[in-house]
Amino acid sequence: MKTQKRLIQTIEHYESIPSTNDRVRELLRQVEKPKLPCLVIAKRQTAGRGRGNKRWWSGEGAILMSLGLELSPDSLTRDQLPMLSATTARAVIKVLKQYLPEHQIEFKQPNDVLVEGKKISGILLESPTPLHAILGIGLNVNNRLDSIPEEFRDEISARSITSMCELLGHEADTNRLIDELLRELTSVLANGTH
Numbered sequence: 001m002k003t004q005k006r007l008i009q010t011i012e013h014y015e016s017i018p019s020t021n022d023r024v025r026e027l028l029r030q031v032e033k034p035k036l037p038c039l040v041i042a043k044r045q046t047a048g049r050g051r052g053n054k055r056w057w058s059g060e061g062a063i064l065m066s067l068g069l070e071l072s073p074d075s076l077t078r079d080q081l082p083m084l085s086a087t088t089a090r091a092v093i094k095v096l097k098q099y100l101p102e103h104q105i106e107f108k109q110p111n112d113v114l115v116e117g118k119k120i121s122g123i124l125l126e127s128p129t130p131l132h133a134i135l136g137i138g139l140n141v142n143n144r145l146d147s148i149p150e151e152f153r154d155e156i157s158a159r160s161i162t163s164m165c166e167l168l169g170h171e172a173d174t175n176r177l178i179d180e181l182l183r184e185l186t187s188v189l190a191n192g193t194h
Contacts, residue, residue: 007186008067009035018047020066021136025128028068036132038068041178061142061165063174067135067185071127076189081133085111085123088135091184092121095177100167118162137181140164142171 010027017023020040027034042064071078089107096105096115103115113121124136140163165171 007182008037008039010038010068012038012040014040014042016044016046017042019045020064021124021126021134022047024066024068024134025126028128028132028134034068036068036070039065039182040068041065059143061144061171061174062163063137063139063141063178063181065137065178065181066124067137069133069135069189071131071133076133078127078130081125081127084133084135085125087188088123088125088137088185089113089121091181091188092123092137092139094184095180096120096164098180099164099172103167115162115167118160120162120164120167135185139177139181141174141177 012023012027014020014023017040020042023040024038027038027040044060045064069076071081076084086107086109089111092113093105093107096113100115104117105113105115105120108114108119111123111125112119113123119140121137121139124134124138126134126136128134140161142165143163144165
């Protein structure tokens with residue numbers, strides 16, 4: 001993941017973690033805070049959540065990552081936070097269009113990216129302090145929906161979801177996707193969130 005080394009100041013990788021957003025929150029509470037932006041990536045989350053504390057199931061093969069960002073007048077301001085989900089969705093959509101050019105991909109307010117009307121990505125934006133924001137992104141890549149645990153089946157069957165491997169018919173390189181997502185996010189954040 002070469003792009004991460006250029007763009008991100010602090011990186012933590014986990015095989016399994018309760019929540020990448022919660023881990024970034026812990027880092028931001030430390031007396032000695034990490035250099036920002038910081039990135040937490042996990043192969044699996046055991047207590048992932050979406051908007052309104054909805055539980056988020058994430059099978060292995062998904063991209064699960066959270067960015068800790070500093071709010072400042074020179075970069076991202078508190079006034080720009082309401083637009084950050086849409087800005088992030090634009091970055092996710094731009095990357096997805098490279099892989100799925102024949103598919104209709106759209107942002108569904110307030111925090112979902114849909115392919116052909118099915119959810120493929122969720123965005124969770126939080127601001128735990130007046131000076132920081134956490135941007136969580138979940139993207140269904142190589143996780144197969146037939147492996148959904150029993151406890152999530154009713155909830156997920158009520159929603160229409162998909163993954164890249166189901167649409168492509170083969171697995172995608174998650175490391176490459178992470179690099180591309182970080183590159184796009186850095187670009188859109190540098191150009192403002194409008």
